[in-house]
Amino acid sequence: xxxxxxxxxxxxxxxxxxxxxxxxxxxxxxxxxxxxxxxxxxxxxxxxxxxxxxxxxxxxxxxxxxxxxxxxxxxxxxxxxxxxxxxxxxxxxxxxxxxxxxxxxxxxxxxxxxxxxxxxxxxxxxxxxxxxxxxxxxxxxxxxxxxxxxxxxxxxxxxxxxxxxxxxxxxxxxxxxxxxxxxxxxxxxxxxxxxxxxxxxxxxxxxxxxxxxxxxxxxxxxxxxxxxxxxxxxxxxxxxxxxxxxxxxxxxxxxxxxxxxxxxxxxxxxxxxxxxxxxxxxxxxxxxxxxxxxxxxxxxxxxxxxxxxxxxxxxxxxxxxxxxxxxxxxxxxxxxxxxxxxxxxxxxxxxxxxxxxxxxxxxxxxxxxxxxxxxxxxxxxxxxxxxxxxxxxxxxxxxxxxxxxxxxxxxxxxxxxxxxxxxxxxxxxxxxxxxxxxxxxxxxxxxxxxxxxxxxxxxxxxxxxxxxxxxxxxxxxxxxxxxxxxxxxxxxxxxxxxxxxxxxxxxxxxxxxxxxxxxxxxxxxxxxxxxxxxxxxxxxxxxxxxxxxxxxxxxxxxxxxxxxxxxxxxxxxxxxxxxxxxxxxxxxxxxxxxxxxxxxxxxxxxxxxxxxxxxxxxxxxxxxxxxxxxxxxxxxxxxxxxxxxxxxxxxxxxxxxxxxxxxxxxxxxxxxxxxxxxxxxxxxxxxxxxxxxxxxxxxxxx
Numbered sequence: 001x002x003x004x005x006x007x008x009x010x011x012x013x014x015x016x017x018x019x020x021x022x023x024x025x026x027x028x029x030x031x032x033x034x035x036x037x038x039x040x041x042x043x044x045x046x047x048x049x050x051x052x053x054x055x056x057x058x059x060x061x062x063x064x065x066x067x068x069x070x071x072x073x074x075x076x077x078x079x080x081x082x083x084x085x086x087x088x089x090x091x092x093x094x095x096x097x098x099x100x101x102x103x104x105x106x107x108x109x110x111x112x113x114x115x116x117x118x119x120x121x122x123x124x125x126x127x128x129x130x131x132x133x134x135x136x137x138x139x140x141x142x143x144x145x146x147x148x149x150x151x152x153x154x155x156x157x158x159x160x161x162x163x164x165x166x167x168x169x170x171x172x173x174x175x176x177x178x179x180x181x182x183x184x185x186x187x188x189x190x191x192x193x194x195x196x197x198x199x200x201x202x203x204x205x206x207x208x209x210x211x212x213x214x215x216x217x218x219x220x221x222x223x224x225x226x227x228x229x230x231x232x233x234x235x236x237x238x239x240x241x242x243x244x245x246x247x248x249x250x251x252x253x254x255x256x257x258x259x260x261x262x263x264x265x266x267x268x269x270x271x272x273x274x275x276x277x278x279x280x281x282x283x284x285x286x287x288x289x290x291x292x293x294x295x296x297x298x299x300x301x302x303x304x305x306x307x308x309x310x311x312x313x314x315x316x317x318x319x320x321x322x323x324x325x326x327x328x329x330x331x332x333x334x335x336x337x338x339x340x341x342x343x344x345x346x347x348x349x350x351x352x353x354x355x356x357x358x359x360x361x362x363x364x365x366x367x368x369x370x371x372x373x374x375x376x377x378x379x380x381x382x383x384x385x386x387x388x389x390x391x392x393x394x395x396x397x398x399x400x401x402x403x404x405x406x407x408x409x410x411x412x413x414x415x416x417x418x419x420x421x422x423x424x425x426x427x428x429x430x431x432x433x434x435x436x437x438x439x440x441x442x443x444x445x446x447x448x449x450x451x452x453x454x455x456x457x458x459x460x461x462x463x464x465x466x467x468x469x470x471x472x473x474x475x476x477x478x479x480x481x482x483x484x485x486x487x488x489x490x491x492x493x494x495x496x497x498x499x500x501x502x503x504x505x506x507x508x509x510x511x512x513x514x515x516x517x518x519x520x521x522x523x524x525x526x527x528x529x530x531x532x533x534x535x536x537x538x539x540x541x542x543x544x545x546x547x548x549x550x551x552x553x554x555x556x557x558x559x560x561x562x563x564x565x566x567x568x569x570x571x572x573x574x575x576x577x578x579x580x581x582x583x584x585x586x587x588x589x590x591x592x593x594x595x596x597x598x599x600x601x602x603x604x605x606x607x608x609x610x611x612x613x614x615x616x617x618x619x620x621x622x623x624x625x626x627x628x629x630x631x632x633x634x635x636x637x638x639x640x641x642x643x644x645x646x647x648x649x650x651x652x653x654x655x656x657x658x659x660x661x662x663x664x665x666x667x668x669x670x671x672x673x674x675x676x677x678x679x680x681x682x683x684x685x686x687x688x689x690x691x692x693x694x695x696x697x698x699x700x701x702x
Contacts (some may be wrong), residue, residue: 001528003295003306004056008049011160011314015045018163021493021583027167037167044159044350051354052156052294055149060292063285066374086399090261117649120343122656123335125260127328127344128352131321132262136360138215141385144364147304148291151364155357156294157314158322158349165322166342168583169492171600173329174338175589176580181324181488182427188491188581189499189573196506197484198427201326202420204480209416209452210459217460232460236413236453263352265401266359269385272392273366277373286369299529307528308549316552320481323488326419336647336657337701339602363388413456421448479517479544482555483509490563495575495582501566509559516554520546526554590702594664595620596643598702603638607651607695608675610688616680620664628663628679631672638700640665648677649697650687659687662701 019041022028028038144151178184181201186194217232274283284292295306302308321328322345335341363385370376370388379387389401422445429444430436436444483506490497490505516523520532520543527550535545547554580589590598608631618627628646630638640646642665649660661683672678677698679687687696 001298001307003298003310004052006298006307007157007295007310007314010310011157012045014315015041015160015163018161018165018168022163022167025167025584025586028163040346041163044162044346047350048156048159055292055294060289061285062287062289063282063372065288065372068371068374068377070377072377080395080398082395083399083402086396087403090403117336117647117660117662118334118340118657119653120335120340120347123331123340123344124347124352127331127348128263128356131348131353132356132360136356137266137363137385138218138382140357140360141362141364141367142381143304144361145368145379145381145384146364147296148287148365148368149294149361150291150296150304150306151361152354152357153295153306153309154313155353155360157310158318158353160314161318161322162345162349164489164493166345169323170332170341170345171338171586172492172581172583172589174333174335174341175586175593177593179426180423181326181329182423184581185487185491185502186427188578189502193487193499193502193506194427196503197487198423200480200484200506200510201324201423204320204484205326205416205420205423206452206455207459207480209413209420209456212413212416213456214460229457229460233457236457261403263355263359265403266362267355268397269366269389269392269401270358270362273362273369273388276375276392277369282373283366283369286372287365288368288372291365291368299527299531302531302533302547305528305530305549308530308547308552311556312549312552316481316485316556319485319489324481324484326423327415330419330422331415336649336660336662337602338600366392413453417449417452420452421445424448479513479551479555482513482552482559486556486559486563490560490567491582493583494567495578495584496567496572497563498567498570498572500570501563504566505559505563508562509555512558513551513555516547516551517543519543523547523550523554526550526557528553594643594645594702598645600702602702603640603700606634606637606675606698608634608677608698610684610692610696611672611676611678612681612684612688613678614681616666616678617682618666620666626661626663626680626683627666628677628683629667629669629672630665630678631674631676632668632670633673634675634677634698635665635668637675638698640668640700642666642668645701646677647699647701648679648683648687650691651694651697653697661686 019028019038022037022041026034028034028041030038140151140154173184176184176187178187182194182197185197213232213236214228217226217228217230221228221231274280277283277286296304296309297306299305299307332341332344335344364381367376367379367384367388370391371378376387376391390398393401425441425445425448430441433440486509487502487505491502524532524547527547530547530550532546533548535543575585579585580592586600587597590600613629616627616629619625620627625645628648630640630646635641638644638646644665646663646665647660648663649657652659663679663683669678677696688694
């Protein structure tokens with residue numbers, strides 16, 4: 001079976017099903033914004049299909065391999081004192097940035113969502129920094145060294161989910177005002193579903209913390225010889241510190257710096273390698289032709305089968321990451337509007353993720369080209385990133401590259417810590433103590449941040465038992481994600497899906513997947529011919545390494561059959577009980593969000609002057625937003641009326657929303673001259689104080 005044709009045949013079914021839902025809801029059409037959305041979605045699909053098709057099939061010239069004649073590489077400490085000084089300085093800088101921008105967090109909305117006020121470009125960079133973990137550099141450089149550009153398959157297959165995500169799930173998620181994924185399960189299904197989702201999500205997220213800390217500990221062990229466990233503990237302590245102080249705002253601002261850092265320095269490795277070999281053509285020709293294909297063999301190699309990567313990553317893990325990963329959900333909900341959330345997702349997937357695919361794999365590609373050209377001997381794939389980086393970089397630059405590895409770790413761990421805190425506070429602490437005040441919830445969130453860092457360090461020895469980080473990551477995600485993915489997708493896009501089916505899918509699916517670890521032979525009929533890997537029978541739960549990729553497909557099929565089967569024999573909720581929580585009811589979700597009827601349309605920007613009225617101290621709506629008065633001229637400019645939602649920001653767009661907030665129009669005041677807005681003390685302090693003579697940026701939302 002051809003892996004390219006297989007991926008786009010199955011992936012297109014997912015993509016065009018999502019497009020059908022988007023068309024039914026009016027997001028896609030043949031005119032106006034619908035045509036624009038159609039062109040965008042189809043353009044993205046054809047772009048990825050074209051790039052991968054070229055890599056898979058185009059004729060290419062391969063240079064003759066050159067034997068290495070130099071001295072064997074010695075095991076030694078990599079880097080210089082300057083390099084380690086730069087790494088330590090980077091740690092301290094991130095700590096300072098995180099604590100500085102996280103000042104003044106007084107509510108859980110601020111702590112978990114940063115006040116829902118950030119611009120799309122800031123969210124996009126933050127999403128990429130979250131996506132690229134420290135494990136990404138080590139994991140994908142190893143795969144890139146051994147298999148070449150097939151390492152990009154994971155980063156180039158997410159587009160299939162875009163219609164479902166940006167036109168289906170994203171507006172429901174944003175307008176429903178859920179704090180956590182389990183809260184959505186409670187409202188869509190029942191309290192038992194919430195409890196099950198809480199347990200599964202915490203297992204998934206805490207496991208991810210452990211994988212990232214293990215990777216960083218392993219990297220520091222290779223670099224300086226520190227014990228893996230204690231190196232992991234040190235990194236966890238720094239990440240937990242600034243998250244505990246500043247929550248989501250600290251995470252977003254540090255991730256902006258870290259996203260730029262890891263993209264720039266990761267590209268630097270590729271540029272240095274190309275320059276050393278004498279240009280791109282020489283570098284490209286010294287990658288064996290098999291290393292320039294977009295896909296590995298379909299099913300011949302159980303260590304990296306293309307069909308397994310597709311089902312475990314493109315289908316199960318990508319859906320889990322974009323729809324259910326609490327860290328991703330919180331980042332998307334931190335945007336100032338649904339439109340900005342969509343822009344962030346599209347920018348991330350179509351621009352930044354392909355760059356990220358190059359960044360995380362560049363060390364492996366360069367290492368292989370240097371080995372093929374006889375510059376370096378054959379390398380251990382797990383060390384290719386470190387050896388190639390130090391070989392090419394002068395002292396100091398190597399330190400910057402290692403700081404990028406640090407950035408990748410911290411930008412993922414900090415997101416995971418805030419995500420877990422949100423679930424613990426919203427789905428465990430609040431139900432137990434419904435009378436808890438805001439300060440109690442904030443205290444619980446901060447205590448959870450510290451506890452999660454400790455638990456993550458405790459999981460390091462567990463992941464150290466796997467032969468490779470790629471194996472640990474693949475086995476973990478394939479085993480955990482299918483029950484949650486199927487439950488959420490059926491819950492959002494099939495109104496007939498019942499609460500009983502949701503419970504059965506999570507319990508039954510998890511049980512069958514665990515049984516497949518004990519008896520992996522039951523996956524054989526679903527394995528697409530991928531051979532079952534030989535393992536040590538004495539290893540703890542040895543079956544976790546057998547069919548570790550195809551277990552994702554097996555789990556999706558089993559969970560889907562359970563969900564559909566149970567739904568057909570049980571009673572669904574009435575539509576009026578789930579309006580705003582399922583596809584086709586976005587208008588109901590908007591009404592819930594702003595407390596009045598509305599649409600997804602936004603006004604153009606206006607630039608009014610500001611005035612202060614300390615008597616405007618009330619808060620309205622489900623979101624408890626501050627109230628403002630606006631002049632008749634501004635109301636006409638924005639086409640706004642009483643009870644409309646207004647976004648008010650400092651004029652400096654490059655701040656990305658740091659000095660901004662949403663507000664509700666309480667009155668259109670005919671006594672105000674020109675375009676002007678009157679706000680209370682809290683809003684004035686946040687947005688205007690210190691720049692009283694400057695105009696603002698204002699737009700009406702929904």
